[in-house]
Amino acid sequence: MERRMREHELDDQMELFPKEVQQSKPWAIVVVVLALVLTLGAMFYTTFAQAKEPTEERLKFFIEYAGDFLGVYTNKVEPPRIVYISSENIQLEYYGAENMAKLEGKTNISYPTVNAIYQEGTLILNKDVDYTLPENEGTLVHEMVHHVIFVKDLVGGYPCLRATEDVAYRAENLWAMATGIGRPVDALSRFLHSQCPRTSRY
Numbered sequence: 001m002e003r004r005m006r007e008h009e010l011d012d013q014m015e016l017f018p019k020e021v022q023q024s025k026p027w028a029i030v031v032v033v034l035a036l037v038l039t040l041g042a043m044f045y046t047t048f049a050q051a052k053e054p055t056e057e058r059l060k061f062f063i064e065y066a067g068d069f070l071g072v073y074t075n076k077v078e079p080p081r082i083v084y085i086s087s088e089n090i091q092l093e094y095y096g097a098e099n100m101a102k103l104e105g106k107t108n109i110s111y112p113t114v115n116a117i118y119q120e121g122t123l124i125l126n127k128d129v130d131y132t133l134p135e136n137e138g139t140l141v142h143e144m145v146h147h148v149i150f151v152k153d154l155v156g157g158y159p160c161l162r163a164t165e166d167v168a169y170r171a172e173n174l175w176a177m178a179t180g181i182g183r184p185v186d187a188l189s190r191f192l193h194s195q196c197p198r199t200s201r202y
Contacts, residue, residue: 160196
């Protein structure tokens with residue numbers, strides 16, 4: 001009796017498959033099930049990978065916040081183009097290969113890790129960082145300040161391009177204090193990061 005019930009349950013489960021599969025050998029059914037599992041796994045993996053990227057709506061919110069901080073209208077400012085690269089390449093891009101080479105073999109000193117760089121309409125992000133997490137949104141706020149300054153052509157109001165770092169850090173600090181997430185950047189770090197090169201105004 002129990003065996004007949006199990007056979008009946010198996011027949012019910014077989015109805016979930018196409019007739020061609022029902023008439024095939026058991027190993028063929030295993031192949032079909034495995035294919036379904038792999039397909040669903042790929043779908044979930046893709047969703048997870050994309051979830052690390054900031055949404056366009058969120059970026060527009062940060063742009064509006066940056067505009068309010070700078071005192072300019074941003075209703076026509078679109079989010080920047082985003083490029084994802086490795087952490088190693090971000091450090092090379094920001095500090096330069098020559099400066100990074102000077103640190104090779106030295107374990108007692110290092111540069112602060114950079115997870116984002118803004119370059120004239122392009123936002124370069126670390127491919128291994130989840131920018132949807134609240135603790136990483138301050139970085140996006142910082143970079144959207146640079147974006148608004150670039151799009152609204154406000155760079156001329158600063159002694160040099162690097163001087164815009166100070167206002168970007170201050171906007172990031174205000175965001176940290178308002179949300180209670182993240183640690184404000186200290187005044188000395190803001191000063192060091194916003195110093196203009198001696199050779200050129202821009």
